[in-house]
Amino acid sequence: MPAAAITIELSSPQTVDGRPATYQSLWLLVRMLHAHAAGQPVRIDDLRGQVSAARTQRMLVSRAFRDFKAWGLVAGWGEDRQRDPRFLNAERRSQGPFWLPEAQAQRLLLLVEGQAATLAERAAFLGLPAPLARAGAGPGAAPGTAPDAVHLQDAGFWQQLVAAQQAMRQGRWATQLTAGGAPASASALQAMRRAAQLAGSDFQRALVTLNEALLWRRIGDDAQARRRVQALGRQRLARHVAGHDYLGAMAAIVSAWCDYTARDLPAARAQLQSIARDPAQGALLAHHPQVRFEWSNLWALACRSQALGSAAEAPVQAAAQAEESLQHFGRALAAAFESHSFDAAQHVAANMGMAVWLFERVGLQAGVDGARPRAIQWIAFSEWLSGQAELQGRSAWNAIYLLRIARGACQPPPRPTLAQFRALAPLTPATLAREAGPLAEVFRGADWPDDWVQVATQRLAEHRSGARRYPGLQYCGLLLEQAWFAAHAGALAVAAQALAALREALPQLVASDRAYFREVWNDGLPAELLALEPPPRRPRGG
Structure with a gap:
């Protein structure tokens, strides 16, 4: 004998067979019925932003399945939708996906104010666009429609x-970013x-x-x-x-x-x-140009890291890795242009410029003339590409790379005094702009004030206001550069504030990245600044 029908009222107050029903449990059941009509399960991600947050999903699923049992309904979970739900392992239920056996789906009668719910009303209850409701193989769908067919x-x-x-x-x-008070885009x-x-x-x-x-x-x-x-x-x-x-x-x-x-x-x-x-x-x-770009760019970065890490102990091997890195950066750049992606191209151009400068710093490009101008020109090319593509969300790497290059020739003694530190002569923005040659113009706009402290400060202000968002490593890089150049200008209060913010942000980085910031903080900044913001302790043996 077939099981009795289950009558579900979708309009408020929601009921199942005339009894009050928990909204979240009912939403999941209707979503499972909707997915069943399309031949699909409900993934755990389908719940996010609709009836749950990540931290409440397990509780929501447990409550829903208790309600299903009370309603006399049997639902399943897991990837194998042919299993009998009565024999599934409940310990893994919260991971989903969730589905209804055909016999159970046939029992459900959805109503809105006592009348059979239309596809549009089902979609409205679920918070889904109405066209999605027309895509399935449920009532009103064209017979024989394949799940992967093209739909409206x-x-x-x-x-x-x-x-x-x-x-x-x-x-x-x-997050939604705003600019000039205009409505934020999604x-x-x-x-x-x-x-x-x-x-x-x-x-x-x-x-x-x-x-x-x-x-x-x-x-x-x-x-x-x-x-x-x-x-x-x-x-x-x-x-x-x-x-x-x-x-x-x-x-x-x-x-x-x-x-x-x-x-x-x-x-x-x-x-x-x-x-x-x-x-x-x-x-x-x-x-496939996108796959080739992603592969070559990352392979080049891995080679770059290995070359820099082994330059002192195995210079011949490191030189070969440096050359391999530059070759793959070149392949990545070609692939980016093959796929007409200025975004991809600007990333690899910046990576190549920094690689050229870093290799010269550790002696892997000793025989190459003009390593620094070549590096700056690649970074300038990256910045130019960002402007061509109107990349409002451009990364902070170009600024960070130029700031590092500008202070790269400065070799202060360990724990220098403020007087010793201020006697250093970092390259000025105007000097680096000249070395960009025909691309010098990109460093003369509003994004590039003629003061390194302001270059870093401007980007940090954009990040904090929400006008742009930089990932953790870029944010920390800007803070360190702001602290360094502010200290060089004698603005110890600004430098100390930057280091205080850096201290809060460092825990989100991996250990090797934290080590870089810790070393510069310990050894490369003036004692008077360290008295205001003591550096993080080095690990034992470090």
């Missing part, structure tokens, strides 16, 4: 995905969530997950980036979606970036090598 809502999905990617390029990552994260709501196929859902991973990596939250890569892996494992090899290659690159950021160079290189050795992904590396 696809235009809305691609619009939101493009909006998210454009917001990423402009630096509107997780952040990348907001647009990505809208795209996720509109996704009508496995590929679209997987593409959103990949872009979320790229977004979190760009923000500097590697823990979130790794979680999205893991979610993408589960999506790809559950079904062989379109673009499978591309998604796999890009996921591996994001993981390699996270390893590189954690300064685990062997792990980063191993990830990249696995892409090159895989037959399908290796073909993408040869023929």
Whole structure:
């Protein structure tokens, strides 16, 4: 005998079979029915921003399944939707995804004020755009429609995905930025969530997950980036979606970036090598410009780090790695232009410029004339590209690199006095602008005042006001440079404030990056400033 129907009233106050129902539990049930009509489960990410925050998801799921049991309904969880829900392991239930067996879905009768709910009303209850409700194979859908077929809502999905990617390029990552009092545009994260709501196929859902991973990596939250890569892996494992090899290659690159950021160079290189050795992904590396750019740029950075780290002990090997680094930067730049991405090109141009200067500093480019002007010209080219692409969210690296180069020739004694420190002669903005040659004009705009303290201060003010947002390492870099140049100008109060802010921000960095700031703070700043802001202690043996 078939189980009895379950009558659900969606209008307030919501009820199930005439009894009051918890809104969150009912929302999840209706969302599962909606996904069932489209042949899909409900992912844990579908709950975020709708009825839960990350910290409340486990509690919400537990409460919902208790309510389902009270309503006489059996729901399932996990990737295998053919399992009998009665025999699933409840300890893993909170991880999702969630789904309804066909027999249970057939029992649900949705009403709005006593009348059968329309697709638009179901979507309105869920907070989803109405076109998404028309995309499934439920009542009113065209018979025989495949889950991956092109639907009307696809235009809305691609619009939101493009909006998210454009917001990423402009630096509107997780928060809305404002300028001049104008209404704020949606952040990348907001647009990505809208795209996720509109996704009508496995590929679209997987593409959103990949872009979320790229977004979190760009923000500097590697823990979130790794979680999205893991979610993408589960999506790809559950079904062989379109673009499978591309998604796999890009996921591996994001993981390699996270390893590189954690300064685990062997792990980063191993990830990249696995892409090159895989037959399908290796073909993408040869023929897909975005994959080739990401791979070559990161490989070049890894080679750069290895070359700098081994320059003193193994100069011959380090020189070869330095040359390999520059070759791959060149390949990455070509790939960026092949894909018409000024954003990608400006990043690699800046990386190449800093590599040229750093290699010369440790003697790996000793036979090359004019290393510093070449470095500055590459950085100027990066800045010019940012202007051409109108990248409002351009990174702070170009400024940080020039500030480091400007003080690069200064060699103060350990713990110098303020008089000794102020006797140093860092290069002026005008000097570096002249060395940019034909690109000198890019350093003469409003973003480049003729004072290094103001260059750093201006960017920090933009960050704090929300006009731009810089990830942790860039923010710390600006603070250190502001402190150094303010101390050189004799403005110890400004320098001390910068170091106090740096002290608060350092814990978010990986140990190797913290070590760099700690060493400059301990050994490269005047004693009078250290009396105001004592440096962090070195680890034992450090």
